[in-house]
Amino acid sequence: MLETTVTNNENISALARKAYDQAKKAKTWEGARSQLREGFDAIRDSSESSDREKALANLGIVCGHKASGSETAANIRYRFMKTIISPPPSFSDAEHQSSYSNSDLTIAHKEKIGNGVCHTYKVTLKSGETAVWKPVKGEPADRKRKYIPPKTGAQREEAASYLAEWIGVWAPKAVYVTTKEKNSLIPWKETQQKGALIQWIEGKTASSLSVKPSDIREYYPQKYEELSLFDNIIGNTDRHDGNWMIGNGDVIPIDHGYAFPEQNLKQSKNYDFADQAFTLSEQSKTKLENLMKHKAEIEQKLIPLIGGAAVSAMWERVNKMIETGAASPWWHT
Ligand SMILES: Nc1ncnc2c1ncn2[C@@H]1O[C@H](COP(=O)(O)OP(=O)(O)OP(=O)(O)O)[C@@H](O)[C@H]1O
Ligand SMILES: [Mg+2]
DSSP states (O other): OOOOOOOSHHHHHHHHHHHHHHHHHOSSHHHHHHHHHHHHHHHHTSOOOHHHHHHHHHHHHHHHOOOOTTSOHHHHHHHHHHHHHSOOOOOOHHHHSOGGGGSOOEEEEEEEEOOSSSOEEEEEETTSOEEEEEEGGGSOSSOSBTTBOTTOHHHHHHHHHHHHHHHTOOOOOEEEEEEEEEOSSSTTSEEEEEEEEEEOOOSEEHHHHTOOHHHHHHHOHHHHHHHHHHHHHHTOSEEOTTSEEEETTEEEEOOOTTOOOSSOOOOOSEETTSSSOEEOOHHHHHHHHHHHHTHHHHHHHHHHHHOHHHHHHHHHHHHHHHHHTEEOGGGGO
């Protein structure tokens, strides 16, 4: 049996590890899962603190994993351990800065990743930095969303990353830039291309881990609200389980090329965190009010990237949330 009272954060981590150790010994997936659940309950009953939330999140995410037929029990358990014991995210302020805009944006190496409709690459820059590169050229020319103009995904990535910082959601930094690359056919020539350069995240997509939005809602409600607020603000129409990741002990949203619709009208796509109504916490309301207070500054940044119509539609969503004290899917249903 696990202890049920803990008084400090070290004990919370100890409880998480203990639960994991016991899960490891279990012979079956169900046995492991029940040990983890027991650990979760023990932590939930323990003292209040923000670290407790984090520990719960780690354990909760683990509990939410489902075994898929092709995986061996050893693999699943290894994954658990990595998730449970990985430290909480501690990204420095420097990582939030637009580090790419000052460095040499020559792509030294690139490999294609993802099998979405866009061309997405993992690249190494001449500076040695690893990043995700989404060239405008690789975006489909036809309209994939009714109210989002094609070939504007890269700008939308930067706009979303900018707003994530305003509301304090951790998302990879994204910038709309021009990179240089050696032309593969004519090596003495350089190609210049516009696109989004996005900070690389070590982690796995929710789809590859079989983590569901309901797992986040149940075990890490604070994060669920944060991501929900974020997607409702940016009007994200593409939050499926390939577009959020688990890494560094946290849940990290990625892929914001199909956000910021120019109109708030029915559009059935993917809304993992914005498909149901919920009452906003005081903290979320404060974040929204803070956006309104800095409206002029925010518009100055966003209008050149995504245009006035998309920005107006965003304010419409923000105002509605402030007026009603709730987030709701009205803007896409
Ligand atoms: N910042 C990142 N750090 C690490 N891996 C990433 C990052 N962004 C994307 N990836 C990986 O690359 C995959 C594809 O990236 P992304 O989802 O941005 O584009 P896409 O799948 O081509 O677009 P879509 O599926 O929406 O058409 C992701 O599923 C993820 O595995
Ligand atoms: Mg994607």
